[in-house]
Amino acid sequence: MRFLTAGESHGPQLTTIIEGVPSQLPLTAEDINEHLARRQKGYGRGRRMQIEKDQVQILSGVRHGKTTGAPITLVVENKDWTHWTKIMGAEPLTEEEEKEVKRKITRPRPGHADLNGAIKYRHRDMRNVLERSSARETTVRVAVGALAQVILRQFGIKLAGHVLEIGDVKAEQQPFTTVDALKEITESSEVRCMDEAAGEKMKAAIDDAKENGDSIGGIVEVIAENVPIGLGSFVHYDRKLDGKIGQAVLSINAFKGVEIGLGFEAARMKGSKVHDEIAYEENRGFYRSSNRLGGFEGGMTNGMPVVVHGAMKPIPTLYKPLKSVDIDSKEPFTASIERSDSCAVPAAAVVCEAAVAWELADAFLDKFGSDTMEDIHKAYEQYQEEARNF
């Protein structure tokens, strides 16, 4: 499968076209809206998320509740667009109108794409950069991830994205049992955290940052269960699934680190404490007695839950702005302020979940075929049977 996204933060809509989705997959707008709503929630979001009530429109590739195999077009409208039609319109402006266009941006915000993007594409109004580099784009990435999760769920593969750390507050982690059990707790937490006491401290840390015109980041975890052995491949660098997941996670706005399983911690430990021993049981087949490597060996899944961590830097737009330089006057100024969240880590957990879901679903179809769900089910069941009896 592949997908493209298009759309600006204050343009009329965000669009994605997804190609390569098998036919006969049951799919409704509700399957996607559920995840869009999850992305909009979370303690620390700014006013923009109160304006937007994201709802997807499915414009192609689905008929009477089932995919046809044709490209699927998904659209999410920006409600805020009605206030921005002049500023963001596609039609050319007269010289007079140009003078009237407000909200021109000439003071780049540190930590954003503003200055590099302006120099690269020779924009004197950095709104041309900001509008597309904004994390509003993650709305359709979540829509794409929701579709991926619909495919995966057909095979019992479920995912949960949740928050491990915000600022300097760490959740005390309970051993993983099932995705449903984890979500039961995290989905009702305002910071999407399994540790209630830490969750309260996280909210206090967000309040503190907000009061001081500052922002904070954090660490999220995505777990996927029931992943079969052998998604991805060791045979070539660009087919290693852990590598693809790494790229997908680092492509999320503000993500600066990614780990699989123990990640960086493994580098500080002895091999005997890192590698997962192999065990065997009749009917179950081969399995690992621990899961420190997060479900990956040799670029392939090993049948244990996939565990991915992503580190999000603090939001760059600060209400107490950092120093910057105006690109027209070259005078020092404090950076522009564009309406902003003070912490978006709980929402970012949903985005990260979507990114991992997409990579897993894509690798799944690579292994089991991609025309019709029926063929994929047959190939999957036969392989699972053979893997159990290997």
Ligand SMILES: Cc1cc2nc3c(=O)[nH]c(=O)nc-3n(C[C@H](O)[C@H](O)[C@H](O)COP(=O)(O)O)c2cc1C
């Ligand atoms: C869900 C989510 C929401 C975000 N909201 C904001 C925001 O309100 N204000 C802001 O300045 N940055 C926000 N960001 C981060 C910026 O989009 C990001 O830092 C910026 O595009 C620069 O890219 P980079 O940090 O990956 O280099 C958000 C990121 C995510 C994942």
